[in-house]
Amino acid sequence: MNEKKNALEIKKTEQDKIVSLLKGYGDTDSFIASAKIYFDDKPELLQTTRASQISALYQVAQLGLDFVDVKGFAYLVKFGDRCVPMIGYRGLIDILMRTKKYKKIEARLVYANDECKISFGTKTEIVHMPVIGKSKGNMVGVYAVALTIDDIYYVEWMDNDDIEDVRKHSKKKDGAIWTENYGEMAKKSVVRRLFKYLSIRQEEKEIEERLNKALELDNDEFGVETEQQEPPEISKPKSEPEAEKEEVENGKFTEEESEQEEENEEQEPEQEKDEEPQEKPKKQDDAIRSLFA
Structure with a gap:
């Protein structure tokens, strides 16, 4: 049987990188299969650049x-050609649950005809x-609740005015x-607010880093304004090889790098020529930040 002519293609080098990025928190074959199914169900994504x-x-x-x-857990959306x-x-929630502390x-939506009582304090x-x-009536708010392994509850509530305030600060x-x-955005807003009160143990630094990356990505993509964070501690500049190694290990990459990987693979047979390949001008890429401008 012939494969689909227009389908997501993931090269061996890209699969290897996915393995290193998952770091034991997922099966590579399952991840790739879910991605291909997602692209099959949303063919408009194939109209975006392969690098993106x-x-x-x-x-x-x-x-x-x-x-x-x-x-x-995650979605892909077409914005322009990206x-x-x-x-x-x-x-x-899935990322924080990995701490085994909860x-x-x-998170649940609350409607006008629901019976809902929340108590704080002692x-x-x-x-x-x-x-x-x-009839459940109109939506009146949303709450998120976390139950720890020590049977301690953390609850966060947002009414419609709170949700609208978050929406008004969104770039989109x-x-x-x-x-x-x-409804999904309301749940996400209250979950983000709840997370400010939930702690992660020092020995679970990798989980914390993944959660922070998810929240940062969320900020960029959804344009939701959050409270200003303390500036990170300035560390000693790393040498170029060390910095490059760290970027791969931490999963830092751009669309330009994805494009460059493809260009390098295509140009490999020509490297034996005496003439040195000219460096291609670096493309300016507003990428995700400008999507909601």
């Missing part, structure tokens, strides 16, 4: 997530009884991200 496609896969792989639809990764709120973390508690058998407040996925 591979870059998007790398960014999701470094978080240890995949594109299985029922999980809702394939852009987006992390679902379930993806954020029994559950979840005892944090939430009772939510969704209405059954009649009137775009499809919010208009077509309002």
Whole structure:
């Protein structure tokens, strides 16, 4: 049987990089299979640049997530000629659950006809009884709850005004991200706020780094403004070989690098020529930052 003429192609070198980025938090074959199925279901993604496609896969792989639809961990969206990764709120939860410190973390929408009571103070508690058998009414808010292995609850609540305040600060407040996925974005907003109170042990630094990368990617893609972070500590500049090695290990890459990898592979047979290949001008790439400008 012939393979599809227009389908996602992942080269051996790219597969090897995906293996290094997953770092034990996912099966490479399953990841690649989920990506190919995702592209098959959304053929418009094949109209994007191949460099942006591979870059998007790398960014999701470094978080240890995949594109299985029922999980809702990560998504790919076409913006112009670029394939852009987006992390679902379930993806954020999955990363934090790897700490084994929490029994559950979840987010739920609350509607006008639901019975919902939240108490804070010396005892944090939430009772939510969704209405059954009649109209649920309009959405009135959203909450996220985390239960630790020590049976301690953390609860965060946002009403419609809170959610709207987040949306108004989004670079794409009137775009499809919010208009077509309002409930999911509301859940994501409250999960992000809850995460400010949840701690990660020092020995779980890698999980913390993955979560931070997911949140940073979320900031860029969704344009949600967050509280200003303290500036990172300035470390001693690394030599070029060390910096390059660290970028590969940490999963830092750009679409230009994906393009350059392909160009290098195509040019390998010509390297024996006496004439030195001219360095190609570096393309300016506003990439993801300008997508919502």
